[in-house]
Amino acid sequence: MNAYAYASSDAIACLRQAGIPVTHQRIEIARALFSAPVHLSADQIWAKVLEASPDVSRATVYNTLRLFSEKRMIRELFVDPQRVVYDSTTTPHHHLYNIDTGEVRDISDDELRVIGEPRLPAGLVLDEIDVIVRVRNRAA
Amino acid sequence: MNAYAYASSDAIACLRQAGIPVTHQRIEIARALFSAPVHLSADQIWAKVLEASPDVSRATVYNTLRLFSEKRMIRELFVDPQRVVYDSTTTPHHHLYNIDTGEVRDISDDELRVIGEPRLPAGLVLDEIDVIVRVRNRAA
DNA sequence: TTAAATGCAAAGGTTTTGCAACATC
DNA sequence: GATGTTGCAAAACCTTTGCATTTAA
Numbered sequence: 001m002n003a004y005a006y007a008s009s010d011a012i013a014c015l016r017q018a019g020i021p022v023t024h025q026r027i028e029i030a031r032a033l034f035s036a037p038v039h040l041s042a043d044q045i046w047a048k049v050l051e052a053s054p055d056v057s058r059a060t061v062y063n064t065l066r067l068f069s070e071k072r073m074i075r076e077l078f079v080d081p082q083r084v085v086y087d088s089t090t091t092p093h094h095h096l097y098n099i100d101t102g103e104v105r106d107i108s109d110d111e112l113r114v115i116g117e118p119r120l121p122a123g124l125v126l127d128e129i130d131v132i133v134r135v136r137n138r139a140a
Numbered sequence: 141m142n143a144y145a146y147a148s149s150d151a152i153a154c155l156r157q158a159g160i161p162v163t164h165q166r167i168e169i170a171r172a173l174f175s176a177p178v179h180l181s182a183d184q185i186w187a188k189v190l191e192a193s194p195d196v197s198r199a200t201v202y203n204t205l206r207l208f209s210e211k212r213m214i215r216e217l218f219v220d221p222q223r224v225v226y227d228s229t230t231t232p233h234h235h236l237y238n239i240d241t242g243e244v245r246d247i248s249d250d251e252l253r254v255i256g257e258p259r260l261p262a263g264l265v266l267d268e269i270d271v272i273v274r275v276r277n278r279a280a
Numbered sequence: 281t282t283a284a285a286t287g288c289a290a291a292g293g294t295t296t297t298g299c300a301a302c303a304t305c
Numbered sequence: 306g307a308t309g310t311t312g313c314a315a316a317a318c319c320t321t322t323g324c325a326t327t328t329a330a
Binding site: 076078079080081082083084094096098099107110111112113114115116117118119120123124125126127128129130131132133134135136137138 | 216218219220221222223224234236238239247250251252253254255256257258259260263264265266267268269270271272273274275276277278
Binding site: 161162163164181182183198199202203206222223224 | 321322328329
């Protein structure tokens with residue numbers, strides 16, 4: 001047992017609901033993500049997982065994060081071209097990205113709202129709308 | 141001379157206005173970008189440049205695109221984690237990204253509007269707001 | 281002439297992949 | 306026992322960097 005607020009049993013239920021076969025590694029990755037709202041890179045999540053369970057490989061973390069994204073358990077953020085950030089919150093909201101520090105913060109859906117319906121060309125289906133507010137530290 | 145609608149003299153004027161020293165390579169890269177509105181990756185732009193001028197290196201294209209972005213002559217789009225797309229249009233607008241094909245299209249500013257002012261934490265300055273509408277081909 | 285830009289090739293970092301070993305049901 | 310998952314290491318990918326050479330003003 002470790003100090004996570006999110007228990008293994010919760011993770012197992014979550015995986016089952018998503019239709020993902022349960023494994024020890026997937027449980028630990030889910031716990032690293034869902035114990036609290038996080039915005040982390042794959043390697044940061046790997047580091048967190050290793051603290052609780054040293055026998056999880058980097059490749060498994062990368063592949064599992066992709067799987068979780070496909071199942072809509074988490075959201076991929078492309079804030080920086082060289083590193084994907086995973087967001088453990090999937091309810092609709094937007095993001096504030098600090099270019100100087102790399103920090104990602106959530107913006108609530110009612111603080112910033114997207115108005116209008118994009119005319120989708122025929123044969124296309126909406127997947128999601130990403131709004132990223134990029135900020136810098138004062139004095140660029 | 142080649143078939144570009146955007147002449148070398150236009151490119152030279154554009155570079156001078158941005159405060160960038162004029163070189164043969166930068167002229168060709170500007171012509172590849174500004175002859176028509178484009179959404180292209182660095183390698184795609186390199187390929188276009190090579191058609192007109194075979195003596196431009198890949199590194200110069202990458203470095204020049206970063207320079208142009210810093211000078212706000214073009215805009216960097218992070219639609220996909222493994223490839224930056226450069227947008228030759230800098231007036232405010234949003235983007236439609238086809239996940240299946242990789243295609244990027246512009247959405248006019250009045251078709252989709254962002255309402256609200258994000259509360260910026262003290263010491264932070266707004267850089268820009270990116271709105272990316274992600275779509276798929278029907279039947280995922 | 282002199283500072284700056286370029287080209288080449290190598291390094292850098294993140295992510296994916298192939299295949300044997302393993303765990304789960 | 307059968308199918309799917311994992312681990313390892315290597316490969317793949319895009320992008321940046323160091324340094325000698327060349328170019329532009």
